[in-house]
Amino acid sequence: MSVVCYSDTKVIVAEGDTLLSALERADIAVPNSCRAGLCHSCLMVAHGGSVPAKAQQDLTPQQVAQNYFLACQCYPNEDMEVSLGGSDRRYEAVLIHKQPLNEGVLRVRLKTDMPWFAGQYTSVWKNAVDGRSFSIASLPEEGQIEFHIRRRPDGVISSWLEHELQEGDSCQLSEARGHCFYTRSSGDETMLLAGTGTGLAPLYGVARQALASDHHGDIHLYAASGSPDQLYLVDELAELAERYKNFHYHPVAKRAAEPHPRLHQGDLVEIVSRRHSNLKQHRVYLCGAPSMVKKLQKLSFLQGAAMTDILVDAFEAPA
Amino acid sequence: MSLYEKLGGDAAVDAAVDIFYRKVLLDERICQYFDGVDMAGQSQKQKAFLTMVLGGPNSYTGKDMREGHKHLTGLNDSHVDAVIELLGETLKELGVGDEDIAEVAGLANSVRDDVLNR
Numbered sequence: 468m469s470v471v472c473y474s475d476t477k478v479i480v481a482e483g484d485t486l487l488s489a490l491e492r493a494d495i496a497v498p499n500s501c502r503a504g505l506c507h508s509c510l511m512v513a514h515g516g517s518v519p520a521k522a523q524q525d526l527t528p529q530q531v532a533q534n535y536f537l538a539c540q541c542y543p544n545e546d547m548e549v550s551l552g553g554s555d556r557r558y559e560a561v562l563i564h565k566q567p568l569n570e571g572v573l574r575v576r577l578k579t580d581m582p583w584f585a586g587q588y589t590s591v592w593k594n595a596v597d598g599r600s601f602s603i604a605s606l607p608e609e610g611q612i613e614f615h616i617r618r619r620p621d622g623v624i625s626s627w628l629e630h631e632l633q634e635g636d637s638c639q640l641s642e643a644r645g646h647c648f649y650t651r652s653s654g655d656e657t658m659l660l661a662g663t664g665t666g667l668a669p670l671y672g673v674a675r676q677a678l679a680s681d682h683h684g685d686i687h688l689y690a691a692s693g694s695p696d697q698l699y700l701v702d703e704l705a706e707l708a709e710r711y712k713n714f715h716y717h718p719v720a721k722r723a724a725e726p727h728p729r730l731h732q733g734d735l736v737e738i739v740s741r742r743h744s745n746l747k748q749h750r751v752y753l754c755g756a757p758s759m760v761k762k763l764q765k766l767s768f769l770q771g772a773a774m775t776d777i778l779v780d781a782f783e784a785p786a
Numbered sequence: 787m788s789l790y791e792k793l794g795g796d797a798a799v800d801a802a803v804d805i806f807y808r809k810v811l812l813d814e815r816i817c818q819y820f821d822g823v824d825m826a827g828q829s830q831k832q833k834a835f836l837t838m839v840l841g842g843p844n845s846y847t848g849k850d851m852r853e854g855h856k857h858l859t860g861l862n863d864s865h866v867d868a869v870i871e872l873l874g875e876t877l878k879e880l881g882v883g884d885e886d887i888a889e890v891a892g893l894a895n896s897v898r899d900d901v902l903n904r
Contacts, residue, residue: 520853524827764825769811773804774829 469543487538500590500598509538510552584648585672590641599624602669615668649676661689666755691719691735746772757781790842851900
């Protein structure tokens, strides 16, 4: 147990609890979004006590030197004195369009001045404190941010986006982050993209960015879901595959009532690692369920992809 | 000239880390300690370690090595031996001579007590 001093309030943090949860229970508002150490919304500064290494893992050396840390990754092991980091820059965005893509996924488009790369993620803020992170499916030259949002009736942000925020209304976005985007080297290497659920969003962005950048190596996109009706953008991706002969779309369903031409049935990890057994000189992008991402990251590496050529973005659809 | 420079510096160490890390993940004596860890982060740590034992620019401290391993239960000399053996195999694949490998193994051996927290 540690005692953390925030402004004039003393908060007790139990063993195994994060500082973020403890502060929330004490009704102290800390902006937060992914709660997984990725979005950096809950950046704080320590003025006393030592910061656990895990809470600074992904920060810059400059931030570490100034005692910045992430509250969601902070399991205090001694008493601390802290304040908000406050450097999370927000951008204004206007809702342009929203459309259900199927039962489970909502497409949302926003206009903003924020710079981004297709495949990065950002947080959408309903107010100063409540935000959620989503991956970006659109290209900067398209002029609009596109998200694929998991529709949840009880979702703090997803339900607000679907039912409350109207076209023309504005909201705020955080600076785009993450390394999961296309960079051109030779343009010849084979690209392997695999995602589950709305993990398709960043991959859809990365694949189209590669094609727009005249990538001429083969691009294999695997989009997986539980059953065939949970797949989305199936027609768009099939059309893309018809238009570009180096782009290959592979829908995958864990279970399917009946066999379907062009649909792979079974486990994504098993299918991808079997069909792409030699990944030397490949660029691999893995997005979606953490268990899938971890397994395929390891297999891709063992099957010859260089560690620096495997780009991952593991996330659970947040409540 | 350090072995680090002879091999080709930073980019060469990246290639060496990939070879070394694959061996580690497939080695039944030690792979249990690497399962489920953040791979990109682990790869960076191995790069720092390889840079150090190859005589490249590094900021190695025994404290990091101690902190980084003390939560691993059951870690003993046989695991350190396995790592040094795989390191030797990696360098052999990269065309490094026996004499240089022995020197690298010596440097790797010098952190044994830090790794085993004694």
